[in-house]
Amino acid sequence: MISHKELFLGHFPFVPRNKRGIVSLTAQEALNNFDERLQPLLEAQAQAEAKRCMSCGQCFECDNCVVYCPQTAVFKVPKAKATTGRYVDTDYSKCIGCHICADVCPTGYIQMGLGD
Numbered sequence: 190m191i192s193h194k195e196l197f198l199g200h201f202p203f204v205p206r207n208k209r210g211i212v213s214l215t216a217q218e219a220l221n222n223f224d225e226r227l228q229p230l231l232e233a234q235a236q237a238e239a240k241r242c243m244s245c246g247q248c249f250e251c252d253n254c255v256v257y258c259p260q261t262a263v264f265k266v267p268k269a270k271a272t273t274g275r276y277v278d279t280d281y282s283k284c285i286g287c288h289i290c291a292d293v294c295p296t297g298y299i300q301m302g303l304g305d
Contacts, residue, residue: 264279
């Protein structure tokens with residue numbers, strides 16, 4: 190998980206949030222009332238809310254890093270070795286530390302460092 194400051198928001202257009210309704214009660218109405226106060230979202234609202242996910246810190250295979258790497262140091266992980274949120278890897282013997290991959294990553298998945 191990363192902070193919102195590390196996201197490249199150019200890839201994520203503003204979409205208004207689907208907020209759940211809240212049932213307000215008076216003090217008298219609240220006594221012995223165990224009903225839900227947060228109303229559920231309709232199925233379409235829940236799906237729309239899930240589509241707002243920005244995959245903070247998780248790779249979602251946009252391939253920006255693979256496309257823009259001038260040294261072809263960033264490559265797709267073979268499907269057999271891929272795990273949830275990890276679809277790319279770096280060949281550090283080719284990497285020149287130009288940071289382009291990190292700059293074009295919309296989710297902040299790529300962190301610059303010294304490698305393995």
